[in-house]
Structure formats: C-alpha cells, structure tokens
Amino acid sequence: EPVKKSNFIHSQIEKDLQEGKNDGRVHTRFPPEPNGYLHIGHAKSICLNFGIAEKFGGKCNLRFDDTNPSKEEMEYVESIQKDVRWLGFDWEDRMFYASNYFEKLHEFAIKLINEGKAYVDDQDAETISKQKGTPTRPGQESPFRNRTVEENLDLFRRMTLGEFDEGSRVLRAKIDLASPNMHMRDPIIYRIMKAHHHRTGDKWCVYPMYDFAHGQCDYWEGITHSICTLEFEVHRPLYDWFIDQLKDSDYRPRQIEFARLNLTYTIMSKRKLLELVKENYVNGWDDPRMPTISGLRRRGYTPESIRNFSERIGVTKVDGMIDVSLLEYSVREHLNKTAQRVMGVLNPLKVVITNYPENQEEELDAINNPEDESMGTRKVPFSKELYIERDDFMEEPPRKFFRLAPGREVRLRYAYFVTCTDVVKDENGEITELHCTYDPASKGGNSPDGRKVKATLHWVSAKHAVKSEVRLYDRLFNDEDPSGHKDVDFKEFLNPDSLKILPDCYVEPFVKASKPLDHFQFERLGYFSLDYDSKTEKPVFNRTVPLRDSWAK
Ligand code: ATP
Ligand code: MG
Numbered sequence: 001e002p003v004k005k006s007n008f009i010h011s012q013i014e015k016d017l018q019e020g021k022n023d024g025r026v027h028t029r030f031p032p033e034p035n036g037y038l039h040i041g042h043a044k045s046i047c048l049n050f051g052i053a054e055k056f057g058g059k060c061n062l063r064f065d066d067t068n069p070s071k072e073e074m075e076y077v078e079s080i081q082k083d084v085r086w087l088g089f090d091w092e093d094r095m096f097y098a099s100n101y102f103e104k105l106h107e108f109a110i111k112l113i114n115e116g117k118a119y120v121d122d123q124d125a126e127t128i129s130k131q132k133g134t135p136t137r138p139g140q141e142s143p144f145r146n147r148t149v150e151e152n153l154d155l156f157r158r159m160t161l162g163e164f165d166e167g168s169r170v171l172r173a174k175i176d177l178a179s180p181n182m183h184m185r186d187p188i189i190y191r192i193m194k195a196h197h198h199r200t201g202d203k204w205c206v207y208p209m210y211d212f213a214h215g216q217c218d219y220w221e222g223i224t225h226s227i228c229t230l231e232f233e234v235h236r237p238l239y240d241w242f243i244d245q246l247k248d249s250d251y252r253p254r255q256i257e258f259a260r261l262n263l264t265y266t267i268m269s270k271r272k273l274l275e276l277v278k279e280n281y282v283n284g285w286d287d288p289r290m291p292t293i294s295g296l297r298r299r300g301y302t303p304e305s306i307r308n309f310s311e312r313i314g315v316t317k318v319d320g321m322i323d324v325s326l327l328e329y330s331v332r333e334h335l336n337k338t339a340q341r342v343m344g345v346l347n348p349l350k351v352v353i354t355n356y357p358e359n360q361e362e363e364l365d366a367i368n369n370p371e372d373e374s375m376g377t378r379k380v381p382f383s384k385e386l387y388i389e390r391d392d393f394m395e396e397p398p399r400k401f402f403r404l405a406p407g408r409e410v411r412l413r414y415a416y417f418v419t420c421t422d423v424v425k426d427e428n429g430e431i432t433e434l435h436c437t438y439d440p441a442s443k444g445g446n447s448p449d450g451r452k453v454k455a456t457l458h459w460v461s462a463k464h465a466v467k468s469e470v471r472l473y474d475r476l477f478n479d480e481d482p483s484g485h486k487d488v489d490f491k492e493f494l495n496p497d498s499l500k501i502l503p504d505c506y507v508e509p510f511v512k513a514s515k516p517l518d519h520f521q522f523e524r525l526g527y528f529s530l531d532y533d534s535k536t537e538k539p540v541f542n543r544t545v546p547l548r549d550s551w552a553k
C-alpha cells in the first residue's frame with residue numbers, strides 16, 4: 001500500500017484537537033443522496049471520511065441525504081450500502097437518514113419563526129430569485145417579510161397540512177438581504193412538495209432544503225468535521241448561521257471543503273450517469289464501462305486498488321483533472337501481486353504438432369503467480385492440437401516480428417520449442433491451421449543444447465480448453481472532458497467502440513471452477529475478471545485493463 005500521506009484536512013483536525021475542541025472527539029460522516037449509484041468520486045469522499053475516523057480513532061457515519069423525495073429510491077439506498085462495505089468500510093450501528101430528522105427540522109423551523117427569524121413568503125421561486133439582487137447590489141425585501149409571528153405560524157402550519165399548492169409558498173430564513181454572500185439573502189428553507197417519499201411515504205407536504213437539513217443533521221449526530229466538496233464553500237456562512245441558532249453548548253460541527261475528483265474520459269454527475277442507464281447507452285449502473293463503484297467492481301477492480309488510488313491522488317483545495325490512467329495503474333499494480341495467471345487465447349489459430357503421438361496427452365507445470373510463491377503451481381494439459389493467438393503468427397514477417405513464422409522456432413510457455421513446418425489455408429486463402437514439430441528434449445521450455453528462441457507464446461490444448469466469451473472494454477468516451485463542452489451534449493462523445501465481444505476464446509480448463517469477480521492475469525494480454533453472466537460450460541470474462549497502457553501520451 002502507498003504510504004498514507006497527511007493532508008490539509010488532517011492538519012486542521014490536529015489543530016482542533018490541540019485546541020481541545022469538541023472534547024477531543026473526531027466524528028465524520030459520508031452523506032450520499034440516494035438518487036443514483038456511487039461513483040469513483042464518491043469513493044474519494046468515502047476513503048477520506050472513513051480514513052479520518054481510522055487515523056484519529058474516531059467514528060464515521062453513513063447518512064442518506066434524502067431530502068428530495070422526487071429523485072430518491074430504495075434501490076439506491078441498498079446499492080450504496082453494498083458499495084461502501086465492499087470498499088472495506090464499516091459504519092457499524094451508525095446508519096442514518098436525513099428523513100429521520102424531518103420532525104426535529106420542522107420543530108426547529110417553528111422555533112426560528114417564533115424568534116422572528118423565519119417567514120412564509122407567498123411569492124413564487126422566480127420572483128424571489130429576481131428580488132435577490134446581485135453580489136454588488138443588495139436584494140429587495142419581499143412584501144411578506146414582515147408578517148407577524150402568529151401569521152407565519154399559521155401559514156406554515158397550513159403549508160404542512162397540505163392546504164396550499166406546490167410552489168405557492170415557501171418558508172424563508174430572515175437573515176440579511178444586503179449580505180455580499182447571496183446564500184445569506186433570506187434563503188428558502190422549506191418548500192411544498194406533494195411527493196411520495198421512499199421512507200416517510202405521504203406524511204409530509206413540506207420538505208426541508210438541503211442547506212437547512214445538512215448542518216442540523218451533522219449537529220444532531222455529533223459530527224465534528226463535516227467534509228464536503230468545494231462548491232459548498234460559499235454555503236459555509238449559512239451552515240454556521242443555522243448552527244448558531246441551534247447550539248446550546250460549546251460543541252459545534254465544522255465544515256471543511258476539498259476539491260472533488262474529476263477523471264479524464266469520464267463523467268461523474270449522477271444525473272448524466274442516470275441518463276446513460278435510462279436511455280440504454282450502457283447496460284445498467286454496473287456496466288463495466290461505468291465509473292460507478294459497481295461498474296468498476298464488475299470490471300475487475302479491487303477495493304484495494306480504489307483505496308490506493310484515492311490515497312495517491314491526495315486531497316487538495318484546487319479543482320483539477322486526474323488522468324484515468326492513474327486509476328488503471330493502481331489496479332494493475334494490485335492485480336500483478338494477487339491475480340492468478342492463466343493462459344487464454346482470444347483470437348485462436350489451430351496448431352497441429354505433427355510429431356506428437358496421436359492419443360498422447362500430458363500435464364505441464366505452470367506458476368500461478370511469479371510475484372507470490374505461496375500461490376503455488378498448477379498443471380496445464382498439453383496435447384497434439386493446440387490454439388495459439390492468431391496475431392502470434394505471420395506468414396511473411398517483417399524484420400522486427402520475432403514470433404512464429406514458417407520455418408521458425410519459438411517456445412510455447414511451460415511446454416516445448418516448436419517449429420512451424422506448414423501453413424494450411426482454405427479456398428479463400430485464409431489460414432485455417434499451422435503444422436509444427438516439437439522438440440521433446442525441450443520439455444518445460446528449455447533446450448538442453450542451449451539453443452535460443454526469440455519468442456515465448458501462450459497457448460491452450462484444443463481438446464481441454466474451455467470455450468469462453470471475452471468482453472474487451474475501451475473508454476466510454478473518446479474525449480478527455482465529455483461534459484466540458486459548452487454547446488455539445490456529453491453523449492456526442494460516446495465511444496462507439498467501447499465494447500467488443502469475442503465469443504470464441506479458449507482458456508485453460510481450471511477456470512471452470514471460478515466464481516464471478518475472480519481475478520486473472522491472462523498471460524501477455526492483461527487482467528480479466530469473471531463476469532456474473534458466466535455459465536460453467538461457458539465462462540464470460542471482462543477485461544479489466546490490458547497489461548500495459550496502450551494509449552499514447
Ligand atoms: P451529483 O451532483 O452527481 O448528484 P453529489 O455531490 O450531489 O453528486 P452526493 O450523493 O450528494 O452527490 O455526494 C455524497 C458525498 O460525496 C458528498 O459529500 C460529496 O461531496 C461527495 N462527492 C460527490 N462527488 C464527488 C467527487 N467527484 N469527488 C469527491 N467527492 C464527491
Ligand atoms: Mg446531487
């Protein structure tokens with residue numbers, strides 16, 4: 001694992017601890033809105049929040065930020081829990097929902113009304129927005145700003161009972177219409193929504209705004225450090241204002257902002273990811289091309305590789321773009337150390353060993369992982385008919401092609417030296433098979449006379465190999481920043497060749513005993529993982545990444 005670096009948030013927490021704030025407690029939370037599946041950007045936030053709890057001996061809550069009933073669903077709630085656990089983190093008994101606090105938030109709103117710090121505005125959102133002014137010009141008062149407490153209490157009660165239409169009234173905090181911070185100009189804190197909520201059903205006709213809910217939930221959960229992305233920096237004075245109205249001791253949660261993760265060739269907005277799913281541009285949220293955690297898992301990423309990636313990119317205050325090849329590097333690095341090696345042929349060409357006895361077969365020893373001796377060895381069946389990779393043969397090889405060619409000798413990995421003696425073609429001139437001879441003395445892959453060959457090829461025994469489907473993935477988008485173009489929809493940049501299905505591949509027979517998400521290195525080709533669509537008689541593999549980064553820099 002990479003050395004765990006300290007970041008600026010750690011430093012601020014250390015300072016808070018030195019100053020004895022919040023009785024020396026450290027308590028964070030990860031607060032997803034259950035309106036989609038988690039993506040790699042969320043993984044950064046998960047690693048950061050749970051990582052802080054680990055580092056400082058504190059706690060981290062999982063909190064569903066479910067204040068917007070129109071977009072939230074139980075399916076998302078379940079997938080989020082699964083993904084956080086899979087990444088290796090545990091909220092123990094601290095899973096909460098913002099909707100747990102609807103009652104308390106409503107009481108708090110009434111307290112603000114009673115203190116003359118909130119009022120019901122009968123104007124629509126558009127009018128309110130127009131009156132807000134600009135950062136350099138103060139806002140205009142709403143004609144409803146100076147209603148009596150009694151009138152506000154009565155109207156808010158009737159909003160809550162569902163007497164008014166959606167959009168006809170809102171509750172606003174009464175703060176400062178001249179504040180240079182637009183979020184302080186009497187923000188809306190409650191709106192009428194006659195929507196069915198995935199947890200509270202039809203109980204509520206009014207719902208709190210995100211800004212009115214988030215900090216208060218932090219407060220009630222005893223959160224000490226509320227870590228969020230940079231766009232909330234301007235909301236911080238409002239966060240603090242609400243806490244000021246609420247707090248009754250020295251304890252107060254503190255908001256700290258960091259730069260969100262952006263990755264090249266990827267989009268990270270849940271709304272856009274949902275669009276790809278809904279409109280069938282991909283095969284669901286866990287399509288291996290998606291930047292979702294479930295997609296990466298299905299693609300063959302490991303939790304360790306994602307955690308190492310998060311550690312490597314660090315935490316900063318400046319928005320930037322991380323090269324997706326760094327994510328690919330992290331998974332290669334982990335799988336190199338842990339993945340079982342196997343020989344698999346993606347584009348098969350039959351080879352007949354003419355001097356190998358007709359009914360003979362044997363088993364050769366192969367190393368399961370040269371990086372980890374404890375993974376041991378396995379037996380690979382060998383027989384008269386084999387498959388090699390079609391690309392590993394050329395009838396008229398150019399100067400730098402060292403693999404198999406007519407008259408040339410190469411090594412079959414773990415097996416023998418073979419020499420190509422004949423090329424068999426069909427009536428169209430297509431090569432259908434090769435005839436080779438083998439040198440029985442070279443068993444295991446070395447010739448006793450010290451003869452050298454320039455290439456070692458992977459292969460499988462035709463009779464023993466299991467026919468498999470292999471799915472090769474390329475980047476989902478062919479533009480570095482698909483959502484960064486002003487007048488062009490991000491979908492215009494979808495890569496039409498992002499999925500290539502090879503239905504007739506052959507892999508060593510032992511893979512039949514594997515289970516979905518098992519990881520392999522196909523020798524010379526890359527890292528692959530067994531897909532959920534696999535059947536014992538026909539495994540399906542997803543290519544996680546090729547062995548080397550093939551994209552030119
Ligand atoms: P979207 O706009 O796609 O809906 P969001 O930020 O609203 O994203 P949430 O479910 O609210 O998504 O996010 C939960 C947590 O994850 C928040 O604390 C948020 O700051 C963090 N997060 C979301 N996206 C990223 C990202 N790209 N990088 C780092 N953290 C992120
Ligand atoms: Mg959102």
Ligand code: MG
Binds near residue numbers: 033
């Ligand atoms: Mg959000």
